[in-house]
Amino acid sequence: MADILRIGREHLASQGAAGLSLRAVARDLGVVSSAVYRYVASRDELLTLLIVEAYNDLGSRVETVVAAAPADPFARFAALADAVRGWALREPARYALLYGTPVPGYQAPADRTNDAGTRVVVALVGILSEAWATHAITGVPAGEDADHDLPPRLAADLEAIRLDYALALPSWLVARAMSCWSGLFGAVNFEVFGHFGEATLTDAGEMFDQTIRLLARQMGLVQQPELPVGEDGPGRGGAEHVSGLRGPHPSGARRRGAGD
């Protein structure tokens, strides 16, 4: 029932996926361990529930933020990236559940996670579709990466994806979206999992910004030069904070150390 999920979420957040135990959940619930098996078939089942929930949590967060961002495709992409990063730093254990090492011996059943799991990348291609339709894809030198440059099998796969999701995008742009999609999560992974080194970056958010800018440029999204005029000063109303110039970062979120 709902209590099990709630306590499971708490344990997941505090001890990580590997530390999630049905016995501990039962204990917190004030119930004997065998009782929870009435509601949850196994530990893996509970994990699956939490995974789907986390995917949807991240997905709806991203969708909300993107929808609230200004129409400029770069700003929308930056908002998407910020949302992913912010969520990951806020919920490192749940993030790790989604984008870290798969739990060994078990893969979340695809039919239950696919829809939820693709919401971020769907939002990404949504941004690109909008940009493409409005001829806002500008950064890419013409002909540099046309479809005929794609290797044959990849071209076929991309075509299948285009049809599957009814994308009005050229294949090469879909390919770039996938590259940048993995690049985005690579950057978040490195930050959340501490691969940039403990003390090497005092403001990881600035590093992230740089990476995001590169990714955006790869997809042909260029940063708008603040439009024609615009009143100087703060408050150009939009999502939480659109990359480019942004305030203090949620950086200092340390996952381990200095605590346990």
Place this chain on the structure above:
Amino acid sequence: MADILRIGREHLASQGAAGLSLRAVARDLGVVSSAVYRYVASRDELLTLLIVEAYNDLGSRVETVVAAAPADPFARFAALADAVRGWALREPARYALLYGTPVPGYQAPADRTNDAGTRVVVALVGILSEAWATHAITGVPAGEDADHDLPPRLAADLEAIRLDYALALPSWLVARAMSCWSGLFGAVNFEVFGHFGEATLTDAGEMFDQTIRLLARQMGLVQQPELPVGEDGPGRGGAEHVSGLRGPHPSGARRRGAGD
């Protein structure tokens, strides 16, 4: 002793980090579980040993491949990326140990893993240093991303890194190296951990090639047009297979499914 490490490595490869148990190692060793505690302080200690070993395994593999690659910086980077990907696909469990979810409640002691863990990125900046010294960094439009564009704290951090490793590279290029470093492992992560979808890519290697090309361009490495003349045909002697045109990929390496 060595036997423990060997069997530990086998278990790690077959069951993953979470499935590594000292009791099972002891069983395989034909010895009672408490006996292995003579040699290994704890399970985490064994994990640390295996982590360092894996970092060095990957690191020396990368260094070897890069050293054997042609002098062209793009080819060297492609060789590095190929080496990382190949190793990861060959040893998904060990790769996950290094670049997946950190084992909860435990972080490999930095003093024992830092040297080994940085060999790949050191190799990467080595390639860039060589390229920079020989004025082979060409892809980046002049002035587009000069150092003065970097935000202040990041600039300071990069400067510290430059000094720390005695790099003869401009800060903006160091920043790009870090972005591409995370992007590279993002791509490998997605492939190894199956985030590209089970059946969506028939040849993940081609997708990887595309990503690598983008990353290379971000660092100002452009693919050499096969030099002035060069005999056409195969065999331009070098590393295993340098990105660009390459044979069948080690793609079909499935990590789970269809087996257990």
Place this chain on the structure above:
DNA sequence: TGAAAACGAGAGCGGCGCTCTCGCAAGTCA
């Protein structure tokens, strides 16, 4: 009111990490 369903408790199985004690064998030294 009585049958049926829902549900929690408890015992139990095998496996885990880890500790502690004991006994045995090899090496050390007078």
Place this chain on the structure above:
DNA sequence: TGACTTGCGAGAGCGCCGCTCTCGTTTTCA
């Protein structure tokens, strides 16, 4: 040669885990 230290594996044991099965109680509903 005999006493002694040292190294090392065996075994029992603690508390944890996932999971199963049975049994008794409570709730629901006709």
